[in-house]
Structures are given as structure tokens and as C-alpha cells.
Amino acid sequence: xxxxxxxxxxxxxxxxxxxxxxxxxxxxxxxxxxxxxxxxxxxxxxxxxxxxxxxxxxxxxxxxxxxxxxxxxxxxxxxxxxxxxxxxxxxxxxxxxxxxxxxxxxxxxxxxxxxxxxxxxxxxxxxxxxxxxxxxxxxxxxxxxxxxxxxxxxxxxxxxxxxxxxxxxxxxxxxxxxxxxxxxxxxxxxxxxxxxxxxxxxxxxxxxxxxxxxxxxxxxxxxxxxxxxxxxxxxxxxxxxxxxxxxxxxxxxxxxxxxxxxxxxxxxxxxxxxxxxxxxxxxxxxxxxxxxxxxx
Amino acid sequence: xxxxxxxxxxxxxxxxxxxxxxxxxxxxxxxxxxxxxxxxxxxxxxxxxxxxxxxxxxxxxxxxxxxxxxxxxxxxxxxxxxxxxxxxxxxxxxxxxxxxxxxxxxxxxxxxxxxxxxxxxxxxxxxxxxxxxxxxxxxxxxxxxxxxxxxxxxxxxxxxxxxxxxxxxxxxxxxxxxxxxxxxxxxxxxxxxxxxxxxxxxxxxxxxxxxxxxxxxxxxxxxxxxxxxxxxxxxxxxxxxxxxxxxxxxxxxxxxxxxxxxxxxxxxxxxxxxxxxxxxxxxxxxxxxxxxxxxxxxxxxxxxxxxxxxxxxxxxxxxxxxxxxxxxxxxxxxxxxxxxxxxxxxxxxxxxxxxxxxxxxxxxxxxxxxxxxxx
Numbered sequence: 027x028x029x030x031x032x033x034x035x036x037x038x039x040x041x042x043x044x045x046x047x048x049x050x051x052x053x054x055x056x057x058x059x060x061x062x063x064x065x066x067x068x069x070x071x072x073x074x075x076x077x078x079x080x081x082x083x084x085x086x087x088x089x090x091x092x093x094x095x096x097x098x099x100x101x102x103x104x105x106x107x108x109x110x111x112x113x114x115x116x117x118x119x120x121x122x123x124x125x126x127x128x129x130x131x132x133x134x135x136x137x138x139x140x141x142x143x144x145x146x147x148x149x150x151x152x153x154x155x156x157x158x159x160x161x162x163x164x165x166x167x168x169x170x171x172x173x174x175x176x177x178x179x180x181x182x183x184x185x186x187x188x189x190x191x192x193x194x195x196x197x198x199x200x201x202x203x204x205x206x207x208x209x210x211x212x213x214x215x216x217x218x219x220x221x222x223x224x225x226x227x228x229x230x231x232x233x234x235x236x237x238x239x240x241x242x243x244x245x246x247x248x249x250x251x252x253x254x255x256x257x258x259x260x261x262x263x264x265x266x267x268x269x270x271x272x273x274x275x276x277x278x279x280x281x282x283x284x285x286x287x288x289x290x291x292x293x294x295x296x297x298x299x300x301x302x303x304x305x306x307x308x309x310x311x312x313x314x315x316x317x318x319x320x321x322x
Numbered sequence: 323x324x325x326x327x328x329x330x331x332x333x334x335x336x337x338x339x340x341x342x343x344x345x346x347x348x349x350x351x352x353x354x355x356x357x358x359x360x361x362x363x364x365x366x367x368x369x370x371x372x373x374x375x376x377x378x379x380x381x382x383x384x385x386x387x388x389x390x391x392x393x394x395x396x397x398x399x400x401x402x403x404x405x406x407x408x409x410x411x412x413x414x415x416x417x418x419x420x421x422x423x424x425x426x427x428x429x430x431x432x433x434x435x436x437x438x439x440x441x442x443x444x445x446x447x448x449x450x451x452x453x454x455x456x457x458x459x460x461x462x463x464x465x466x467x468x469x470x471x472x473x474x475x476x477x478x479x480x481x482x483x484x485x486x487x488x489x490x491x492x493x494x495x496x497x498x499x500x501x502x503x504x505x506x507x508x509x510x511x512x513x514x515x516x517x518x519x520x521x522x523x524x525x526x527x528x529x530x531x532x533x534x535x536x537x538x539x540x541x542x543x544x545x546x547x548x549x550x551x552x553x554x555x556x557x558x559x560x561x562x563x564x565x566x567x568x569x570x571x572x573x574x575x576x577x578x579x580x581x582x583x584x585x586x587x588x589x590x591x592x593x594x595x596x597x598x599x600x601x602x603x604x605x606x607x608x609x610x611x612x613x614x615x616x617x618x619x620x621x622x623x624x625x626x627x628x629x630x631x632x633x634x635x636x637x638x639x640x641x642x643x644x645x646x647x648x649x650x651x652x653x654x655x656x657x658x659x660x661x662x663x664x665x666x667x668x669x670x671x672x673x674x675x676x677x678x679x680x681x682x683x684x685x686x687x688x689x690x691x692x693x694x695x696x697x
Contacts, residue, residue: 031556035523139357146614147361148572149544160555169555241552242520243544243576247359247389251518287524291515292487294524 030166032287038172040279041179042237046252047259047271048183049230053107055203055266056223057119059126063110063134065253066141067103067228071235072244073141074102075152092155092236093178103232104225106137111224116217134249142246152239175237182233183272186226190268199223203266258298262305264312273313277301348639349381350630351401352415358389359517360419362543362572363619367440369612370623371415373604376611378631380412387417391425398429412644413438413630415623418458420446420489427451436645438630440622442566444493447665454666455648457626457655458619459590459693461497464566465540467672467690468588469501472536472563475674475688482511482534484525484549486541491515494540494565510534517542522552529558536561543567547576554581563587569675571615574682583679586687591618591657592675595686604656618657622669625655629668652697663696670694 046068053061061067078095086094114129155174160167190196201209202219210216235244255278262277263270278298286294305312352371355364368384375382385401387394394417402411413436416426420443427446430437430453439446440458447454472478481502485495495512502508511532513525526549529537537553537560539546546567553562561584567573568587571594593605593616604624608616633647648668652661660668671691675684691697 032523032527035521039521142357142361146572147356147365149362149547149576151576158555238520242548245359245544247357247361248518282519283521283524287527290513291519291525295516 032283034168034172036279036283038175039283040276041176042234043255043275043279044272045179045182045230045234047256047275048268049227050256051260051266051268051271052223052227056220057115059115059123062127062130062253063137064231064256065249066134066137067106067231068235068252069141069244069246069249070106070137071099071103071232072152072239073145074099074232075236075239076150079153090153091157092153092240096233096236099232099236100229104229107224107228108221110228111221138246138249149243149245151243152236154240171241178237258302261302262312264314267312267314270312270314346410347379347381348412348634349410350375350413350415351411352382352384353387353394353397353401354415354417355388355419356386360389363418366617366620367418367623370620371627373608373611374624374627374631380631380634387422391422394422395425395429398426402433411435412641427454435641436648438626440619443490444497447667453645455668456666457660457668458622459669459672460667461494463670463693464588464672465494465497466501466693467674468538468563469498469505471674471688472538473505473507476536476561478536479507480510480534481507481536481538482529482532483509483538484513484515484541487514487516491540498538498540515545517545520548522549526553526556526558534560536563539564541565541567543570543573547573550585551577551581566618570617579680579682582677586674586676588672588674589618590669590672591621592673592684592686593621595675595684601656621657625657625660629653629660659697661697663694670696
């Protein structure tokens with residue numbers, strides 16, 4: 027049942043990528059700015075898990091399950107998001123968008139080099155979410171880690187959906203995403219929403235880092251490829267669309283896993299970018315369109 | 323001219339040069355990738371060079387070449403621009419990243435400065451430059467050992483090959499293919515992977531479907547560990563013979579000992595596996611200095627710099643002196659005996675090390691000495 031395993035792998039990878047892409051869009055919607063430090067935020071989440079493992083191991087009986095580290099990873103990367111907002115966005119938010127490109131790229135480089143200096147250049151691994159091994163599920167041998175990734179991502183995305191759809195805070199966030207000027211006129215504090223966007227978006231990136239770090243390891247230089255995946259997902263799914271970002275992320279995983287298994291990895295990557303070009307030609311606003319708003 | 327006469331002549335020139343240029347310490351810039359995807363190996367290079375240069379009287383600065391060729395070029399030009407307009411630069415420790423080396427070779431020829439490197443990319447010594455000196459066995463050496471061990475020792479008849487799509491990976495793949503063909507065991511599958519690929523199940527499923535009886539890897543450290551972990555997780559239990567990256571202690575540390583059962587790797591050396599007193603002293607000194615285990619890249623770079631310093635001790639003070647020395651002399655290093663084959667390939671031996679499934683420290687199971695016949 028290797029094809030079932032491949033399908034499960036694709037869904038698990040897509041779920042982790044979805045967290046990355048959704049986090050990217052959260053910042054985009056809160057600020058209209060592209061956060062090029064987002065890839066490094068994922069890496070920071072992975073290394074936060076590595077560091078917390080060392081701290082928790084002393085008090086946890088037996089091997090530390092990665093799920094125990096999730097609250098700490100979310101908190102630490104949310105704080106990183108606030109730092110990105112405070113240092114790389116808020117001081118220059120009235121400048122041309124290219125300024126934010128530069129400051130967030132610079133912040134990302136600082137984070138990557140800081141992680142390199144602090145943890146070293148070697149790949150590191152975080153503990154599995156709920157232990158390793160496999161389980162028999164509907165006749166297929168499924169990786170416990172893959173199932174845990176899917177479940178964790180689903181819970182986080184579900185919680186975000188509840189926040190955005192069923193809470194006053196979520197309504198304010200959506201209002202700012204749709205029309206910041208009107209939102210400001212109605213008394214919504216844009217700076218607070220901006221900070222929330224960065225904190226939430228970076229926390230989602232950090233969670234993805236934890237989910238990916240066991241099976242795929244984490245190195246300080248991984249950020250560049252991850253921001254590219256987030257960008258592609260958003261282009262495919264629709265600039266500013268959360269569900270579009272998730273869809274785009276799953277499409278990327280399908281190419282990386284399923285298409286690569288029947289062709290080759292370089293071919294699959296080429297086909298992915300060809301698909302992106304096709305989307306841009308046929309439906310430039312992305313599969314789920316985009317809100318009526320100026321985008322950086 | 324006999325070898326003895328040639329050596330005496332060189333020593334005379336070195337001494338004369340030393341007397342003439344005695345007022346400025348010689349410089350040996352260390353240009354290595356400390357950030358980016360090759361930072362693990364580059365850090366080993368730096369550490370090996372630094373350990374050799376300590377208390378040597380030779381001045382050195384470390385500059386990060388990251389991953390892009392232009393970054394390495396900029397670092398080289400900065401190194402040559404400092405000091406006395408670069409006149410006292412006697413050699414440069416050059417990055418092991420093949421694409422960067424290919425960019426630096428023309429510059430080295432322009433400035434007439436020897437490059438001391440541990441890059442495995444075959445092409446760097448095929449450009450006709452007199453200024454490249456490779457102290458890690460090149461692909462011609464290690465891939466011969468790689469293929470011979472898989473075929474002659476493990477009995478592989480239908481090997482599969484997974485290689486990196488970088489210059490390093492493609493170079494090694496070409497050599498592996500050539501050796502496997504010569505041994506009568508051509509690869510039944512050969513797949514290239516980008517360094518950013520994380521999910522190895524697609525390529526491993528193809529390996530399984532191909533009916534391969536052994537898996538040969540020519541990947542960087544992270545992807546090597548990923549392939550091994552995911553292969554064992556999917557129940558692919560065929561022998562795996564990996565490239566040099568697997569010998570690095572940091573790579574083995576990513577895997578559980580049980581995942582390493584049936585895994586071997588080629589390398590120029592494995593310092594932590596050796597018991598000779600000089601090697602143990604090196605390992606201890608390295609641990610004390612850098613709080614980590616040394617690998618073959620660090621050792622090879624150490625040996626390369628020590629060969630340069632031997633010339634300096636004998637009076638060499640110019641890049642030309644060093645080049646002449648490296649081109650003509652034999653050096654007994656810790657890892658092996660080094661001597662140029664006329665193209666700058668200094669290392670001609672390799673080892674195969676294997677993990678027993680109970681430990682993350684491998685044992686050397688096979689030595690392939692003087693594969694090129696140069697020594």
C-alpha cells in the first residue's frame with residue numbers, strides 16, 4: 027500500500043505547509059505587507075522545539091513528546107512575531123512597500139545567522155509529536171507522526187477559524203483586512219491588529235517548524251525555501267485568502283510527493299512552477315480571488 | 323633533476339625568500355562557508371585550519387563565503403586587498419563548495435596564490451590550474467572506493483544511486499556511474515535530489531520498485547540522514563553505502579543507532595574511529611578547542627595547512643614558494659600521505675566505515691590505499 031503511504035505523506039506535508047502559508051496570509055491581511063522573515067520564523071519554531079526539549083527532558087518522565095512543546099513553541103514564536111512587527115514593520119509602515127521587503131529580509135538573515143551561531147550549522151531534530159512508529163489504519167500502515175501532524179494542523183486551523191469567524195476580535199481582524207481605513211474610522215486600533223497578525227502568523231509558522239522538525243530535521247538555512255513555498259501557495263490560492271493559502275499549500279505537497287514519485291523530483295519542481303505560471307496566466311487573482319485591497 | 327636535488331633546491335629558495343621577506347608575517351586567509359547549506363562542512367574546514375594555524379606565526383582571518391560563488395569571489399578579493407596588497411598572502415584556505423571553487427580558480431591564477439581545499443568536486447583540478455591543491459580525496463578516489471565496496475564486498479549487482487543535484491552531487495554521480503559500469507554492476511536507478519527536498523518517500527518508493535539490492539548515496543549531510551531515516555521507516559532494509567557526509571558525527575547524531583544498522587559510508591578518514599596516538603591527540607585537541615567531534619574534512623584541512631606550515635618553517639614566505647612545495651613534496655599527514663599527481667590532487671586513499679546498529683561511532687572496515695597509484 028505504498029501509494030496510500032504516499033497519499034498520507036502528501037496530506038501531512040500539505041498540512042504543515044498550510045500552517046506556513048496561513049501564517050503568511052495572516053500577516054499579509056493585517057498589514058498589506060509581505061513578511062520575508064516568515065521562512066525563518068518556521069525555522070525558529072523548529073529550533074525552539076529543540077531548545078525546549080532540552081529544558082523539558084529534565085522533568086519529563088521518559089522521552090518528551092513533541093506535542094508537549096507546542097504551547098511553548100507558539101508562545102516563543104509569537105514573541106518573535108511581535109519583535110518582527112516592532113523592529114521591521116511598524117517604524118517604516120508609512121514608507122513604500124519595498125522598505126518592508128528590505129527590513130524583513132534583513133530580520134530574517136539576522137534570525138538565521140543567530141540560530142547558526144547559537145545552535146550550530148548541523149541539522150537538528152525535534153521529538154516526534156506523539157512518539158514514532160506506525161499504526162494500522164483502515165488497512166494501511168500509517169506513520170504515527172504523519173497522523174499527528176495532520177491532527178495538530180487541523181486543530182490549529184480550526185481554532186483560527188473559530189477566532190476569526192466567531193469572536194469580536196476575529197471580526198475586527200477581518201475588517202482591517204478588508205478595508206483598513208474604514209476600520210480605523212470605526213475606531214478599530216490598527217496597530218493592535220497589526221501586532222495580532224504578526225503574533226498569530228509567526229506562531230503558526232513556529233508550529234509548522236515543530237511539526238516538520240522531527241521527520242525532516244531543521245537547519246538554520248531552511249528559511250529561504252519555506253518562504254518560497256508560502257509565496258507560491260498564496261499566489262495559487264489567492265492573495266490574501268486563508269483557504270486559498272491552505273489549498274495552495276496542499277497542491278505544493280502533491281507535487282513534491284505524488285508527482286515526484288511518478289516522475290522525478292526536478293521534474294516535479296519544474297511542473298509546479300509551470301502550474302504557477304498557468305494560474306497567473308489564466309486566473310491571476312488566484313483560485314479563490316483576493317479581497318479588494320492594495321497589495322504590496 | 324633527482325628528487326633529493328629538487329628538494330634541496332627548493333629549500334635553498336625558501337631560505338633565501340625567508341631572509342628577504344622577514345619583516346611581515348605571512349598570511350593565510352581562511353575562506354569557508356560558515357552559513358548556508360554547507361555550513362556544517364565549512365565549519366569543520368575552519369576548525370581544522372584554525373587548529374593547525376594556532377601558534378604557527380602565520381596570520382589568518384576567517385571570512386564566510388556562504389553559498390553563492392560571488393560571495394566567495396568577494397571574500398577572496400577582500401583577502402588579497404588587505405595586508406601589503408596581498409603580497410604576504412602565501413596561500414588561501416578555499417571553500418569546499420564546488421561552485422565556489424570553480425569561481426575562485428581563475429582568480430587564484432590571476433593572483434598566483436595557491437588554494438588549499440577539501441572540495442570533492444572533480445572538475446576543480448581539471449581546469450589546468452597550477453594553484454589548486456585538494457587535500458580530500460576527490461571523486462575519482464572516493465567514488466572508486468564507494469563502488470568497489472558495494473560491489474566487491476557487499477556483492478551488489480543492482481545498485482540504486484541517489485545523488486544531489488549540486489555540482490558536488492553531479493560530479494560524484496558521474497564517477498559512481500563510471501565505476502559501477504566498470505565493475506559490471508550498472509545502476510538500475512539513478513535519481514537526483516535538490517538540497518531542499520525533505521520528503522524522501524517518492525524517491526525511496528522508486529528504489530524499492532526498481533528491485534535494487536543496495537542503495538548508494540551521494541548527498542549532503544541533512545539529506546543523507548533523511549534518506550536513511552525514511553528508508554528504515556518504510557522498511558527498506560537493503561544495505562546503504564553513503565557518501566562522505568555520513569561519516570560526520572553530526573550526521574550520525576541525527577539518527578538512532580538502530581537506524582544506522584546496515585549503513586556504511588566512504589570517507590578520506592574517520593578521526594573518531596582511529597586509535598593511533600597521534601590521531602587520538604588530534605581528536606582530543608579538537609574537542610578541547612571546539613567542543614565537538616572532528617570529522618574527515620577538519621582533519622584533511624588540518625593536514626593541508628600543516629603541509630603549508632612545514633614549508634613556512636623551512637623558510638617559505640611567498641605564494642610561489644608554497645606552490646612549488648605543494649607541487650613537488652610528499653607530506654605525511656595524520657589521515658594519509660599526500661603528494662600531488664601533477665593536477666593538485668593530493669589525497670589518493672579512502673576508507674569505508676560502517677555502523678553496527680548499536681552505536682553512532684563507526685568502525686573502519688576497509689581501506690583503499692593509493693587508488694590512483696600516485697604514491
